[in-house]
Amino acid sequence: MAHNSVENLNRYNHIVYGLQEQVHKLEKQIKEVEQFYQSTADALQNGFQSKDEKPPKMPLKRASEEMQNEVMRHFSKILTEITQHKWVWPFLEPVDVKGLGLHDYYQVIKKPMDFSTIRRKIKAKDHSRYKNVREIYEDVRLIFMNAMTYNNEKDDIYVMAKTLLEKFEKKWLNLLPKVDKAESELSKEEADEQLNKKLAQEATYANRATGLSAELSKVETALRNLKSTLISQCRKLSGPEKIILVNGFAQLSEDNLTKALQIIIENDPNFKPTDEIPILDIEAQSDYTLWRLYMLVKQTLDEGKNLITHEDSMEENKHNAKRRKIE
Template identity: 50%
Template sequence: MDDNVMEDFKNQVDAVQSQADMIEKKVHEIEHFYSNSKKQANSSKGGSASKDKDKDKERKKQPQDTTSKEGTASKRMQELIRQFGKILHQITQHKWAWPFMDPVDVEGLGLHDYYEIIKNPMDFSTIKKRMEAKDVSSYKHVREVCADVRLVFKNAMKYNDEKNDFHVMARTLLDKFEEKWLQFLPKVTEEEKKLEEEDAEAQLNIQLAQEAAYAKMARDISSELYEADMHLDQLREQLVQRCRKMSTEEKRQLSIALTRLSTDDLSRALDIVAQSNPEFTANTEEVDLDIDAQSESTLWRLKVFVKDALQTQSQGKPSASPGGVDNNENKNNNNNNVNSTSKRKREICDALAKTAKKKSKKVP
């Protein structure tokens, strides 16, 4: 076999290896998806804040029709905010609402400790601006507006003592506001329930679409694995056909070498035979193996495997002691076994290549 042919075989083996690496990445991706799906199912009872963040992430991934639904939901919420504006108008028309209409004049009133006590100042003019805003500063939920209205009154009650007029005015208006909010609340809860149902439906659609995609990927992987396996079998047979047949003496030496294998290695050797001969039963206790009946491919694979196994036994065979087997040497053998697959693959190619070259140099 000339160098060009060997290089071609090497390139084809490398291509199959690259394909195997890609398949492995896809398998990890599928495993990651289903693992995360299981975790999300187990943590579905988590906090509402965490749920909202997850929902926001999922919304960004939804298709255009879902985006349209979001727009409709946003319009419904803005309508609620507009209706809530009527309540706000009634509160601001109260005769005691004037101190809360604009930001507190901290410097003009000499309230030097105001910002030390009040961390989040709020007033009705600021609330109105946010309600009318069309940018990112606008309110996204009517409860946000409600929270700011409460903040206006609670700031005044916090900064001024209970006997102060501003404290009394703030408490009185807050009570009136809470009465009106309770009357308005059923509309809010109804809309929130509708939003929750729509979010659940959207997430279910996303989950189903992802599961369908990964199921298809799994089917594709199965086909790719089959093709890669077939390709390797073809390469193996082509390579063996280009090499010389094993001599009678080599078969005899191989038979002798098989008897020197450890129980585990002999089991692996018999598995090699069984791969090309389904009727063969691998039994390490009583082996009845007809070497002459084996294919050339099987014989060469056995020879390379036996050579590798015997070298491993001679270099790292654990020594027995009164207390048992040396654990450290066992660990070394385990590490050698982990790397043996790729090592044997290279040696098969090298062995076959060497025998082919010897054949080409042989004088007729």
Template identity: 45%
Template sequence: MISVGHNNNAVLEQKVDEIEQFYLNTSKIQPSTSKGSSIVKDKDKERHVPGIRKQKQEASRREKAAEKRMEELMRQLGTILRNLTQHKWARPFLQPVDVKGLGLDDYYEVIDKPMDFSTVKKQMEAKEYKNVREICTDVRLIFKNAMEYNDERSDVHIMAKTLLAKFEEKWLQLLPKVTEEVIYDHAILYTGACWDETRREEEEAEAQLDMQLAQEAAHAKMTRDISNEACRFMCFLKQVMKTSTEEKRKLGAALSRLSPDDLSKALEIVAQNNTSFQATAEEVNLDIDAQSESTLWRLKLFVKDAMETQSKAAASAGGNNDINDHSKNKNNNSSINSKRKREICDAIAKTARKRSKKPSS
């Protein structure tokens, strides 16, 4: 079942990349003009001067109108990005990754072009983007970098995938206007560059625009399909992440087997997503059923790693007797930690017994 989700995700990302590449190629298209056909005789120029002047005035008017439409598109996309950056999961993507501070020595080996929302904002304010499609490309890059570098089970990977799906949904709503602007831009380029083209060349340009319109429509449909697939994938992901009653019972039992230090770290994980939970309080009452799926998954992953580390440490300590003196120096701290561990484990067990004694309806 999980493998199917991964395959769907791969297909989804492949289609997103295809649309992104299509827009990159589209931005480079220029109408073809013949140098020979653009040069006319002086007497022809004199005869057509009034018509050419009128055409240039019309082209200037269209360019100004196009600039206003582009400003409106930029404004709408800016609103989408502001709402996206205010999401509770957007914090890891707001600023450049602190590669040195986090000790990510291999980051630049994996990621060719780092990107974050602060960089996108600066480039938008400096008007370095030629169109909204370039902004869209960088926004996608933010989340794709995060998904590429972080394991698919990690919080950052899941957060990036979720926010990318939300962005694609909003981009789909904006796409018809973007498509219209692409076609209109090419119409202006054609009008400005082909004053003296023959009727045959005009028809060829119109055919090219019709072809591009068909391509834009096809990619608009593909984007809608991607949005639907993203929605289905997120529903699938939520179902997969749901923790069963048996898994919660096993998690509670595993927590009671942690070392005092690891147990304190586990409580800190709970406190991160639950502001009312006091991990360092005198008395701790941890209700597994009351925790979010995200917290439960983080706890399961942490407990798994901690138990593996404890097993390895126990195996390596089996043949070493030289650590007795060092252990004696820590007796006081260990007894305090052990006492606190017993209190917390008793609280977990007490909560579990309360759940089991509830009368069935």
């Protein structure tokens, strides 16, 4: 390295730090992609009968919409016929509980209903609006059931309610096949929409995965280029630097000694320490390997930790260092 090695080292450390931050961000995004595929794999698999089956395509116009409109037209006719019957007048407006002195009405009837309320809910623009024709059917039926619940069987209101309910149920049964068909078509379309939504999400995440792969490849290339640059700028260790490496190596803890051996193995796959205390041939290592070992030792010495506590004298330490033959 040149005389400005410290400045270069700081610059390279900054580059490495930036690459590490980029890798961390990419790893987070990769985890999100993996979680998406993990959470949707079963749902997507269950959505197809076979691997060769193509995903369903939504029609340009929802078939269920026209079917629902037709059902509603028929039901409106039924509603008109019932509300025009001569016996319907007691059920057109809410029960006048106070005026009729029905003090226990709300104790017996938990959900009052009448045709004016139904009309209002049909025309409503907020959350109170009916979601489907079955909800209207339930409320119409509730009108008559309330009257039959509160009144005795011999009362005129009871008889009127029972008669109208029977007429209404008969007309409803005739309409019911169309209601079932429209609901079935709606359910199918909603299932198809949900499946298509998941497929669209899968395509999005597939594109993200491709992009992330490309970004990781760029990071890998940058690291290789940085390594090549560092290797090309490596000079031979000076005498004092060799002394620091030798003496410091002798003080490395077991963990840091393992790191040092890993550095050697990375650049010399054929290296295999055979002794409990590894004996290294300094001439067999490249300048790049020596510099990495030197930086590890120097960092450990600067931090003042992960060092072996010796009770031997300084002369004995030097003797041990020579035995290791570390440059």
